[in-house]
Amino acid sequence: MTKAILLALLMAGGAAAAATPREMITTYAAEAARQAPGFQPSARRGAEFYARRFAVSEKMPACVSCHTDSPVQAGRHVVTGKAIKPLAPRAEAARFSDPAKTEKWFRRNCTEVLGRECSAAEKADFVQFLAEGL
Numbered sequence: 001m002t003k004a005i006l007l008a009l010l011m012a013g014g015a016a017a018a019a020t021p022r023e024m025i026t027t028y029a030a031e032a033a034r035q036a037p038g039f040q041p042s043a044r045r046g047a048e049f050y051a052r053r054f055a056v057s058e059k060m061p062a063c064v065s066c067h068t069d070s071p072v073q074a075g076r077h078v079v080t081g082k083a084i085k086p087l088a089p090r091a092e093a094a095r096f097s098d099p100a101k102t103e104k105w106f107r108r109n110c111t112e113v114l115g116r117e118c119s120a121a122e123k124a125d126f127v128q129f130l131a132e133g134l
């Protein structure tokens with residue numbers, strides 16, 4: 001194996017295992033821009049999404065049902081009562097550092113709250129709001 005290939009493999013492995021919130025925003029925004037050219041992530045739209053009541057599920061009508069009105073505060077699962085650490089990386093450094101974990105929870109929570117998966121645009125806005133605030 002040549003050195004160049006080995007290096008490329010090592011870098012690909014590293015990129016899959018860890019990420020920063022900024023890298024996740026960039027990835028989701030690039031995906032969103034393929035559907036809507038010129039898409040730019042918006043913390044304001046992310047804040048609106050975070051607070052919106054979708055009312056698809058009576059038990060969990062909104063993201064704030066478990067994550068509270070403030071993303072820097074610890075939340076509580078409305079059904080199990082289990083504590084949830086804050087979603088904002090400035091309050092909980094491990095947030096949005098593991099793409100597989102982030103995707104898993106987006107899939108689960110969006111399906112429960114919206115009755116469908118979140119779009120790449122919604123994810124880009126959501127992470128932008130959590131990482132950078134308004």
Ligand code: HEC
Binds near residue numbers: 060077078094098113
């Ligand atoms: C029924 C309670 C509940 C609701 C409602 C809820 N979540 Fe969550 N969420 C959780 C739990 C539990 C975790 C995982 C525990 C943890 O990471 O602390 C989590 C974690 C996450 C993560 C992972 C963040 C990371 O560390 O990368 C994302 C993203 C997320 N939620 C997005 C949402 C969005 C978007 C909504 C609204 C559409 C939402 N959640 C609504 C309970 C909820």
